[in-house]
Amino acid sequence: DAGITQSPRHKVTETGTPVTLRCHQTENHRYMYWYRQDPGHGLRLIHYSYGVKDTDKGEVSDGYSVSRSKTEDFLLTLESATSSQTSVYFCAIRTFINTEAFFGQGTRLTVV
Amino acid sequence: TQLLEQSPQFLSIQEGENLTVYCNSSSVFSSLQWYRQEPGEGPVLLVTVVTGGEVKKLKRLTFQFGDARKDSSLHITAAQPGDTGLYLCAGESEYGNKLVFGAGTILRVKS
Numbered sequence: 001d002a003g004i005t006q007s008p009r010h011k012v013t014e015t016g017t018p019v020t021l022r023c024h025q026t027e028n029h030r031y032m033y034w035y036r037q038d039p040g041h042g043l044r045l046i047h048y049s050y051g052v053k054d055t056d057k058g059e060v061s062d063g064y065s066v067s068r069s070k071t072e073d074f075l076l077t078l079e080s081a082t083s084s085q086t087s088v089y090f091c092a093i094r095t096f097i098n099t100e101a102f103f104g105q106g107t108r109l110t111v112v
Numbered sequence: 113t114q115l116l117e118q119s120p121q122f123l124s125i126q127e128g129e130n131l132t133v134y135c136n137s138s139s140v141f142s143s144l145q146w147y148r149q150e151p152g153e154g155p156v157l158l159v160t161v162v163t164g165g166e167v168k169k170l171k172r173l174t175f176q177f178g179d180a181r182k183d184s185s186l187h188i189t190a191a192q193p194g195d196t197g198l199y200l201c202a203g204e205s206e207y208g209n210k211l212v213f214g215a216g217t218i219l220r221v222k223s
Contacts, residue, residue: 101145
């Protein structure tokens with residue numbers, strides 16, 4: 001295991017409520033990523049981080065925010081969940097660019 | 113926004129057949145990776161190609177990076193049922209730290 005944990009693993013929430021997903025690593029890797037996976041779309045990048053408090057947007061960042069206050073934790077927040085954000089969310093970590101990305105087990109989020 | 117196009121989206125073949133999956137873009141990448149994903153799991157790296165024209169082999173899998181570093185292919189020889197899964201290509205942006213994925217190819221190998 002690459003020492004990456006996502007929590008929660010499953011969540012059902014109501015439209016309009018805030019939701020925070022957590023990615024925790026024990027590897028001290030610099031880079032952390034949040035993706036969502038939907039049928040027919042592969043993995044789409046939401047936000048990523050290249051260091052503590054250094055984050056940037058990905059392809060589908062609208063409706064999402066992130067924070068990284070320490071190396072080991074990368075939080076993804078849905079400020080006001082919508083049904084279109086029902087998806088499986090994956091966190092990934094990397095030491096350097098051009099190296100292997102290690103993925104968490106995923107979080108299945110359902111917005112009803 | 114970089115776009116990685118994978119084809120085909122779905123492939124169903126008999127055991128023993130050969131197949132090729134393609135990953136194309138109009139953008140240049142500093143590297144291209146291929147991952148395989150099983151249901152309920154995160155993707156796992158198969159290979160990273162960095163140099164234009166590079167070819168890497170992993171048993172029955174052959175990976176190629178285009179000369180212009182805009183495209184890549186994955187060729188499987190004599191496919192086996194154990195090759196069944198979702199194959200994803202991922203490109204490292206030439207400037208910055210983004211790792212973006214294609215839509216994936218679902219491969220089903222029937223025995």
